[in-house]
Amino acid sequence: MVTDLYEFFEEHQDEFLKFDRVENKLSLRPDLHAFLLLDKLSPGKRDMVSDAYHEEIYLDVGVEKLLEAATEAELIDLHRCGVHFFSEYDCLGMFV
Numbered sequence: 001m002v003t004d005l006y007e008f009f010e011e012h013q014d015e016f017l018k019f020d021r022v023e024n025k026l027s028l029r030p031d032l033h034a035f036l037l038l039d040k041l042s043p044g045k046r047d048m049v050s051d052a053y054h055e056e057i058y059l060d061v062g063v064e065k066l067l068e069a070a071t072e073a074e075l076i077d078l079h080r081c082g083v084h085f086f087s088e089y090d091c092l093g094m095f096v
Contacts, residue, residue, distance in 0.1 A: 002067055002075060005085045005092075009075075018080045031094065034081035038092075041069040052096070059083070059092040066092075 002008045015021065019030040026036040035048050042065045050060035063085070070078075082094045 002070075002072060005063055005067065005075070006087045008072075009079055009085055012076055012079055015076050015079050016084070017082050019082075022077050022080050030081040034078055034083050034094070037074060037078060037081075038066070038083075041074065042066045050091075055096050056086075057094050057096055058086065058089060059094070061092050063090065063092065 009016075017030075019033070022030075022033065025033055027033045038048065038059065038061050042061045044060055046060050048059055048061075049057045051058040078092075083092055084094070085091075086093045
């Protein structure tokens, strides 16, 4: 079970932006695949993008809820799509 998302993504840094390694793609677009997977794992009623700042978007996904629902393989797939953890804001985000 993953308890620290920042450390997990650091340990799997070699998977970052390796979308070609995702086996069961929900979309051929990495960002859309990530959004669909995040919505499946942590459903919500607000926009997925909660904020943006200097070529970064911040995602409206509860990290604790995500860690309860996601497998390690799903977290790696998110990282392959470009999702990372902003420790200073305690949230998920992506570069645009």
